[in-house]
Every structure is written in structure tokens, then in C-alpha cells.
Amino acid sequence: MSTPVIEVDKLNLKYGEFHAVKDLSFEVRPGELYALLGTNGAGKTSALETVEGHRQATSGTVRVFGHDPGDRKAVRPRMGIMLQESGFSPDLTVRESVNLIGQLTARQDDTGRVLDVVGLTRKAGTLVSQLSGGEKRRLDFATAVYGTPELIFLDEPTTGLDIQSRDSLWESVDRLRENGSTIVLTTHYLEEAQQRADRIGLMHQGVLRREGTVGELTRTLPSHIRFAAGPQPLPLASTERDGVTVIETFQLQKDLHVLLGWAQDHGVELRDLSAGPTSLDDVFRAIEA
Ligand SMILES: Nc1ncnc2c1ncn2[C@@H]1O[C@H](COP(=O)(O)OP(=O)(O)OP(=O)(O)O)[C@@H](O)[C@H]1O
Numbered sequence: 001m002s003t004p005v006i007e008v009d010k011l012n013l014k015y016g017e018f019h020a021v022k023d024l025s026f027e028v029r030p031g032e033l034y035a036l037l038g039t040n041g042a043g044k045t046s047a048l049e050t051v052e053g054h055r056q057a058t059s060g061t062v063r064v065f066g067h068d069p070g071d072r073k074a075v076r077p078r079m080g081i082m083l084q085e086s087g088f089s090p091d092l093t094v095r096e097s098v099n100l101i102g103q104l105t106a107r108q109d110d111t112g113r114v115l116d117v118v119g120l121t122r123k124a125g126t127l128v129s130q131l132s133g134g135e136k137r138r139l140d141f142a143t144a145v146y147g148t149p150e151l152i153f154l155d156e157p158t159t160g161l162d163i164q165s166r167d168s169l170w171e172s173v174d175r176l177r178e179n180g181s182t183i184v185l186t187t188h189y190l191e192e193a194q195q196r197a198d199r200i201g202l203m204h205q206g207v208l209r210r211e212g213t214v215g216e217l218t219r220t221l222p223s224h225i226r227f228a229a230g231p232q233p234l235p236l237a238s239t240e241r242d243g244v245t246v247i248e249t250f251q252l253q254k255d256l257h258v259l260l261g262w263a264q265d266h267g268v269e270l271r272d273l274s275a276g277p278t279s280l281d282d283v284f285r286a287i288e289a
Pocket residue numbers: 015018020038039040041042043044045046047
């Protein structure tokens with residue numbers, strides 16, 4: 001198997017007495033999209049700042065391309081980091097800001113190409129201070145796109161973006177992946193992770209509580225069949241809450257067949273019927289329970 005791009009082994013981070021990250025271990029493999037998700041204050045940002053070389057570990061080891069992330073010369077040109085706030089100077093134009101990314105990262109690219117990818121060509125001469133929130137976010141994304149780095153960190157990349165800008169950002173991420181880039185994503189939009197992540201790590205209170213593919217994470221929890229409460233007696237065990245009947249099942253197709261057959265035979269209408277696989281939302285709720 002190829003060497004991991006990121007190796008984190010028993011990472012601990014403390015802020016004074018507060019233990020923010022506890023014995024965190026995970027790997028990100030070449031070409032993978034790994035989503036590090038978690039509840040508020042779980043320690044994701046702290047952990048990723050260490051991987052990015054911005055924060056010193058209290059204990060444990062972190063390797064990026066086999067190097068200590070503090071070895072900036074070896075690591076920095078190979079990774080693009082889209083932070084929640086990139087902090088571009090408000091007095092620079094968009095074009096100047098994109099040029100600056102090249103100077104800071106020592107990567108090569110064509111500024112016009114990058115502006116085109118992030119959809120800011122028409123704003124090239126505009127001052128950063130005059131950009132809208134969504135346009136600023138797209139400029140932040142330029143830090144990830146510039147020079148097509150091998151490793152890209154996307155920290156809440158779509159927050160504040162309208163649906164078209166989101167779709168276009170994900171299309172650009174797909175292009176980057178086609179070029180072989182490895183992506184580390186954090187987001188509170190769980191559907192985005194569910195749709196796009198190869199693997200997910202789920203943190204809660206400083207600890208990596210679950211890790212795996214979406215299938216692996218959701219398989220441990222039941223699927224749900226829901227409909228407006230009323231019909232009785234039902235052919236399957238159920239619970240009722242706020243006027244909704246819920247059937248939990250690990251054999252969705254089979255139980256749905258039983259329920260629909262029963263409804264058909266008894267001339268019962270199952271109002272507001274819905275049935276679906278377990279979502280990441282459910283996995284999250286179970287973690288906090
Ligand atoms: N500089 C700091 N000094 C003291 N405590 C800190 C510091 N930075 C973060 N913390 C604390 O460490 C914990 C983890 O914070 P962190 O920002 O890493 O979480 P997160 O998973 O990124 O959260 P969120 O999803 O809310 O952004 C939180 O309880 C936070 O209050």
C-alpha cells in the first residue's frame with residue numbers, strides 16, 4: 001500500500017489545563033477525500049492546524065509527506081490551505097491577492113486561470129474590501145486551487161456560498177482530484193461529506209469516536225420508516241412521537257414490503273410515508289446521545 005500523505009499518531013493538544021485533542025490517530029491516503037467532522041468544539045480545527053504546521057503538538061507525532069509539518073520548506077509548497085478566513089489585505093485587488101498566493105507558497109500557476117476557476121475573472125480589479133461574502137469565500141478557495149497542490153485543506157469551504165457557487169466549487173474540487181490531489185475537508189454540511197468523502201473521521205470532545213466510509217458508519221444504525229400516526233394494529237414494531245409513527249429496521253426493503261402489503265390488504269393509507277437509509281445526521285445524533 002502507498003505511503004499515507006498524512007499520518008497522525010496519538011496526537012494530544014492542550015490549551016493550559018484544557019485537553020482539546022486526546023490521543024488522535026488517523027491517516028489520509030494519496031488521492032483520498034477525507035472528511036474530519038465533529039460536534040462544535042470537538043477539536044477539528046486544533047488538530048488540522050497542527051497538521052498544517054500552524055500549531056505545536058503537546059505530544060504525539062504528525063507527518064505530512066513523511067515530514068514534520070514544521071519543516072515548512074519541505075511541506076508548504078505541496079499543500080494548499082483554504083482557511084475559514086484567509087485574511088487577504090482589504091487594500092489589495094483580487095488579482096494582486098491571487099498573485100500573492102503564488103509568492104507565499106512558491107507554487108507556479110497562471111493568475112488568469114485561477115481567477116477563472118474560482119469565478120472571479122470579472123472582479124480581478126476589485127478591492128478585497130469591496131467583495132461580497134460569497135466572493136471573498138471564492139477568493140479563499142483560490143489558495144487551494146493555485147498551482148494544483150498535492151494536498152488541499154478545505155475548512156468549511158461552502159459556508160456562505162449560494163447553490164451555484166457551491167456546485168461550481170465542488171466541480172473544481174472534482175478537477176483537482178482528477179489531477180491526483182488529496183483533500184482534507186471539514187464541514188458542518190453533512191450531506192456534502194456524505195456525498196463526497198471516501199472516508200470520514202468523526203470527533204467528539206477531543207476524541208475520534210468513529211471512522212470509516214459512509215456505509216461503514218451508517219451500517220451500525222437502523223434505517224427508519226415514518227408515516228403519520230393512526231393505522232393500528234401495525235404488522236411491525238413501532239414507536240410514536242409527535243404524531244409520527246416510526247419503524248426502525250436493519251432490513252429496510254423487506255420491512256417496507258411487509259408494511260406496504262399490509263396497507264394494501266387493509267385498504268389503509270399511510271400518509272406522509274417516507275423511508276430512507278441512515279444518514280450521517282443520525283450517526284452524529286447517536287454520538288452525542
Ligand atoms: N487558543 C485556544 N485557547 C484555549 N482554548 C481553545 C483555543 N482554541 C480552541 N480552544 C478550545 O478547544 C476546543 C476545540 O476547539 P476547536 O476550534 O479545535 O474545535 P472545532 O472542532 O474546530 O469546533 P467547531 O466545529 O465549533 O469549529 C474548544 O473547546 C475550544 O474552546
